[in-house]
Amino acid sequence: MWKLKRTTTCGDLRASDVGKTVVLNGWVDARRDFGSLVFVDLRDRYGKTQILFSPDRDRAVHDLAAKLRGETVIAVKGVVRKRDADTINRKIATGEIEIDALELEVINEAKTPPFEIGDRVNVSEEMRLQHRFLDLRRPAMQRNIVTRHKIVQTIREYMDASGFIDIETPYMVKFTPGGARNFVCPSRLYPGKFFALAESPQIFKQLFMVSGLDKYYQIARCFRDEDLRADRQMEFTQLDIEMSFVQREDVMEAVEGAVAAVWKRLLGIDLPMPFARMSYDESERDYGTDKPDLRFGLKICDVSELVKDAEFKVFSETVKKGGVVRGLVAPGGGVFSRKEIEGLETYCKGIGAKGMVSLKIEPGWKAGGPSAKFFPEALVRALVERTGAKEGDLMLFIADEEEKAASVLGGLRLALRDKLKLVKDDVYRFCWVLDFPMFEVSEEGKVGAKHHPFTSPMDEYLDILEKEPMKVRAKAYDLVLNGVELGGGSIRIHQRELQQRIFKLLGLTEDYARDRFGFLLDAFEFGAPPHGGIALGIDRLAMLILGLDNIRDVITFPKTQSTVDLMTGAPGTITEKMMKELHIRVVE
RNA sequence: GGGGGUGUAGCUCAAUUGGCUAGAGCGCCAGCUUGUCACGCUGGAGGUUGCGGGUUCGAACCCCGUCACCCUCGCCA
Numbered sequence: 019m020w021k022l023k024r025t026t027t028c029g030d031l032r033a034s035d036v037g038k039t040v041v042l043n044g045w046v047d048a049r050r051d052f053g054s055l056v057f058v059d060l061r062d063r064y065g066k067t068q069i070l071f072s073p074d075r076d077r078a079v080h081d082l083a084a085k086l087r088g089e090t091v092i093a094v095k096g097v098v099r100k101r102d103a104d105t106i107n108r109k110i111a112t113g114e115i116e117i118d119a120l121e122l123e124v125i126n127e128a129k130t131p132p133f134e135i136g137d138r139v140n141v142s143e144e145m146r147l148q149h150r151f152l153d154l155r156r157p158a159m160q161r162n163i164v165t166r167h168k169i170v171q172t173i174r175e176y177m178d179a180s181g182f183i184d185i186e187t188p189y190m191v192k193f194t195p196g197g198a199r200n201f202v203c204p205s206r207l208y209p210g211k212f213f214a215l216a217e218s219p220q221i222f223k224q225l226f227m228v229s230g231l232d233k234y235y236q237i238a239r240c241f242r243d244e245d246l247r248a249d250r251q252m253e254f255t256q257l258d259i260e261m262s263f264v265q266r267e268d269v270m271e272a273v274e275g276a277v278a279a280v281w282k283r284l285l286g287i288d289l290p291m292p293f294a295r296m297s298y299d300e301s302e303r304d305y306g307t308d309k310p311d312l313r314f315g316l317k318i319c320d321v322s323e324l325v326k327d328a329e330f331k332v333f334s335e336t337v338k339k340g341g342v343v344r345g346l347v348a349p350g351g352g353v354f355s356r357k358e359i360e361g362l363e364t365y366c367k368g369i370g371a372k373g374m375v376s377l378k379i380e381p382g383w384k385a386g387g388p389s390a391k392f393f394p395e396a397l398v399r400a401l402v403e404r405t406g407a408k409e410g411d412l413m414l415f416i417a418d419e420e421e422k423a424a425s426v427l428g429g430l431r432l433a434l435r436d437k438l439k440l441v442k443d444d445v446y447r448f449c450w451v452l453d454f455p456m457f458e459v460s461e462e463g464k465v466g467a468k469h470h471p472f473t474s475p476m477d478e479y480l481d482i483l484e485k486e487p488m489k490v491r492a493k494a495y496d497l498v499l500n501g502v503e504l505g506g507g508s509i510r511i512h513q514r515e516l517q518q519r520i521f522k523l524l525g526l527t528e529d530y531a532r533d534r535f536g537f538l539l540d541a542f543e544f545g546a547p548p549h550g551g552i553a554l555g556i557d558r559l560a561m562l563i564l565g566l567d568n569i570r571d572v573i574t575f576p577k578t579q580s581t582v583d584l585m586t587g588a589p590g591t592i593t594e595k596m597m598k599e600l601h602i603r604v605v606e
Numbered sequence: 607g608g609g610g611g612u613g614u615a616g617c618u619c620a621a622u623u624g625g626c627u628a629g630a631g632c633g634c635c636a637g638c639u640u641g642u643c644a645c646g647c648u649g650g651a652g653g654u655u656g657c658g659g660g661u662u663c664g665a666a667c668c669c670c671g672u673c674a675c676c677c678u679c680g681c682c683a
Contacts, residue, residue, distance in 0.1 A: 052646095053639045068643065088633090105641055113643085130634060133617050138644070139632075140618060144675050197683035244682040368609070369679075379622090458683095470683040524683090568676095578675065 020125045022093035029065025033114045035098045042117065043125070046090045047135070049083075056083045057116075058146050060094065063160055068107070068116040069094050079122045089128035089135060093194075095121040114360070131562055143570070147584040150575055162572050166560040169280050170237055173257055176279040180272065182235040182259070189215055189239065194534060196471060196524070198242035201252075209601035214240035218553060220536055223260040224472065224510055227549035228541045232262045237556065246579045248568050249502065249558055256505070257559075260551030266493055266509050268451060269550050273497060273505075277554075281446065284563050293448040293497075300429060301451050306428020308454070311501030312447040314440040318427045319405045320344050321415070330392035333377065336417035343417045344427055345375075347405050348434050350376045352386070359387075359412070365433050366416065371426040375415040385453025426563035432501065441500075443565060449498045456490040457523070464525065469494040473508040474550075480516075487523055499562055506553065507552025514542040 024043040031040065047061035048392035056071040071083035086092065096117035107113030125594035127350045132149055133141040137158045153159055174184070193214040202348045218240050226234045246252065259277070261269060272293055281287045294312065301310050304317045322342045325333040333343045348354070354362075363374040377393060378386035393401075407413050414430060416423045435441060441568065456475050458468045467473065469492055475483060479490040493509035511517045517539060521531040532539065538568050560572040570576035577583055 048645095049644075050645055051639080052642070055640045055642075057642055057645085059643070066643095070641085072640080074640095102641080105643085107643055130616070134633065134651050136644090142613095142618085142675080145614095145617075147675090199682085220683095242682065243679085247682085248677070250682070280671080467683050473683090529669095579677085580674085582674095584675090 019092060020123060021119065022095055022123045024093070026172070027064035028060050028062040028067040029111060031067060031098055031112050031115050031117075033100060036100045036115060038098045039095070039120075040098055040117065041095045042069070043093050045128075045135075045285050046086050046088055046092060048088070049086050051084055053126070054080075058083060058086060058092075058094075060092070060117075065112055067112050069096065069119050070099070070116050070120070071119045075118065076120065079119060082122050082124065083119065085122070087128065088132070089131055091126040091128070093121075093123040093125055093447060094119050107541055127363060144578075144584065147570075147576070147578065148415060154574060159571070162560070162564055162566070163574065165284060166556075166572050168284055169560055169563065170556065172280050173237070173276050174275045177235045177259075180233075180275065182233040182272075183231065184236055185226060185231065185234050186236060187216070187219035187238065189241070191210075191216045192534070194221070195526070195530075196466070198244050201241050201243050204600040204602050206599045206601075210312030216233060216240040217242050218256065219258050219522060220470065220472065221535075223258060224538065224549065225541055227260055227262045227512075228544065228546045230262075230446060230547075234260045234551075235260075246577065246581060249555075249561070251557065251569055251573060251576055252581050254569070254573075255556040256553040257556055258551070259507070260549060262547040262549045264509070264548070265552050266452075266495055266550060269507060269509075269552055273552055273554065277448070277497075277559075280559070280563070285444075289446065289448065291451055295450045295452055297419035298451055298455065298491075302424050306424040306431060307427070307501075308451055308496065309498045309501055309503045310449060310451070311432065311435065311441075312449055313442075313445050313500055314435055316346050316348075316431050316434060316440070318344050318346050318424070318431065321401055321404055324397065324400045324404060328392070328397060329394075329478065330389065331377075332373070333415070333417050340420045341417060342423050343415055344423045345405060345413055346427055346431055346434075347407045348412040348414060348438065349408070349433075350402045350410055350438070351376075351414075352380070352410040362414065362430065362433065366426050366430055369426055369429045370422055371416055373416075374414075374430075375417070377401070377413045377415075379409050379413065381409055389490050397550045402430055406409075445500070446562075447500055451496045451498055453491045454494040454496070455488065456492040457487050460486070465523065467520075467524060468492065469506060469508050471524055472510045472517070474511045474516070475520075483519060484523065493550070495552070497552070502558060502562060503555075504558055504562075505552055507550065509548070509550035512546040512548050514539050514540060517542060527546045 022041045025041045028042055028044045042060055044062040047059040047066055050057040054073050058069040058071065059066050060069055071080045073080040093224050094117060096119040098115050099118045101114060101116055131152050133139065135152060135155050137156060175207065190203060190213040193212065198217045200217055201211040203215065205211065205213060217237050219236060220445055223234050238258045239253055240256055241253050243252065261272065274293055278289045278291060281289050298308055301308055306318055320342060321344065322337045325343050326337040328334045336343060357374050357563040365372045375389050376387050377390060379402060380386045383395050383399045383402065385393045389405055401413060405413055416426045455468050457465050460466055463486060474493045476491045476493055494506065495508065496506040497504045511520065518531065557569045557572055561569050564572065566572065575583060575585065
């Protein structure tokens with residue numbers, strides 16, 4: 019039990035509080051010992067306050083303070099005192115005052131921490147995750163957590179004000195095929211049967227619409243047993259939304275409002291509305307991806323038509339075989355060394371390219387580089403005109419089948435963004451990507467849903483659904499920010515017959531579809547309204563607002579890339595007894 | 607499962623072509639210090655160079671294997 023309970027925090031006191039007797043609680047951030055005078059910076063979530071321990075005031079208190087170590091939890095009672103003009107610390111909010119200590123209580127001593135608690139030292143992430151409770155004591159991490167709180171708070175206020183209601187859905191659900199792998203939970207009551215952790219609240223929120231609850235939202239945790247990335251954790255948080263009697267513009271408008279409210283509150287920025295819109299085809303063609311980074315140019319150009327009869331066989335043969343030749347311009351890339359250009363080609367090969375052709379633009383429509391001799395002046399002139407290249411630039415071309423050329427150039431475009439430092443901080447370019455294909459073909463040739471199987475096809479494609487499924491476009495939309503997919507959604511199917519047609523196209527037998535989704539199909543027969551929604555990644559949103567490149571810094575206890583919690587050691591084994599009770603056995 | 611990067615003191619890093627007792631800053635310990643605020647000064651302790659094996663007169667450095675962390679492809683409807 020400790021005696022001195024705080025009357026204020028370490029971030030509150032100002033010159034106007036001079037003369038007050040206060041009690042502060044907190045952690046020793048630093049101690050500066052002058053033999054006689056001892057200064058202690060006391061820290062809590064709200065800030066830092068300097069405490070002065072003078073031997074003239076109380077010898078015993080001073081001597082105790084001289085022995086304080088970093089991170090010890092203490093309580094100090096003292097008088098707020100104005101600092102002399104030349105000893106004011108402009109770097110901290112409480113820098114005009116200090117506490118003249120009368121009493122000191124050591125509440126809990128601390129061992130020397132494995133790393134310094136502060137923002138100025140770079141500590142390896144491994145070390146931080148192992149001692150996350152100390153890492154979270156650092157001001158930078160506290161700022162991330164508070165920002166995340168403010169984002170969620172702003173969203174909740176906005177959603178409530180817009181008539182949305184926060185409704186919870188189960189996390190323990192029935193396994194659903196397709197999509198992300200589920201985590202599975204055995205139950206002692208059902209041998210051989212398993213719950214699954216929800217990969218998303220998708221079906222439940224659709225059923226809310228059937229129930230007439232309309233305008234649903236939830237800040238929901240989702241669980242997916244897939245490999246991790248810088249922007250992916252096995253459990254993550256979504257802003258999940260579903261609305262009835264809407265078309266896609268209605269959903270997009272609602273999301274834009276919520277996002278704009280967040281940007282206004284957190285960054286003071288008025289986002290231009292509505293956000294940019296782009297079709298999936300346009301995005302793939304111009305940016306080589308379905309999540310374009312619009313903060314810089316470097317659009318991809320198709321030059322197939324210009325080179326189809328060229329002497330340069332790599333180009334002409336590719337076009338004759340039905341492929342394409344596309345390229346982009348690296349501004350000022352004429353100065354790249356041969357090694358740098360080779361580096362770019364290696365990068366392209368790493369993401370699936372057969373090769374990369376580069377042409378420097380030299381004075382007088384001349385081309386430079388190893389392949390230059392194959393490019394007569396007229397062709398160079400045409401290429402330059404088509405791509406908009408200028409003297410001193412470097413044109414980079416990929417010849418391949420269309421999809422491959424697009425994706426390689428999409429990657430190359432981002433590599434050039436980083437290499438040439440083409441984007442500034444604090445620029446936010448939102449974009450909706452629309453008109454996604456309904457289906458995609460996996461490597462094994464299986465037809466799968468591009469978004470998910472509940473997405474509605476666009477009306478004009480209903481007739482060719484079975485005949486030419488790959489031509490069908492969906493009423494789906496993705497929200498993209500600076501090349502990061504923030505979220506996606508769609509107008510859903512609300513008729514049993516259409517839903518069954520889609521299941522069938524995806525290769526689900528009627529029996530299987532009924533077993534897994536029977537309740538949904540049934541629901542559609544009891545008066546299902548047209549509805550649609552979206553889900554946005556809250557972790558990614560927080561990451562982008564904070565200018566971070568890693569989702570783990572906005573999650574309190576994240577897993578490593580190998581899905582391990584370095585602090586708790588999870589996952590761990592369970593006892594034989596538990597396994598028996600759960601009717602499960604480990605098989606090698 | 608594939609590709610790439612990293613691993614040296616408590617922490618962050620250095621160590622020339624394979625060659626001196628493996629160093630520095632911070633932190634830690636002791637002492638000095640009445641206006642510091644990343645205090646300063648003096649001294650000190652601290653190393654299985656991730657782990658295992660190999661090559662060599664000699665390995666932090668080269669080779670093989672392995673582990674951990676990071677980035678990435680596949681995967682993430």
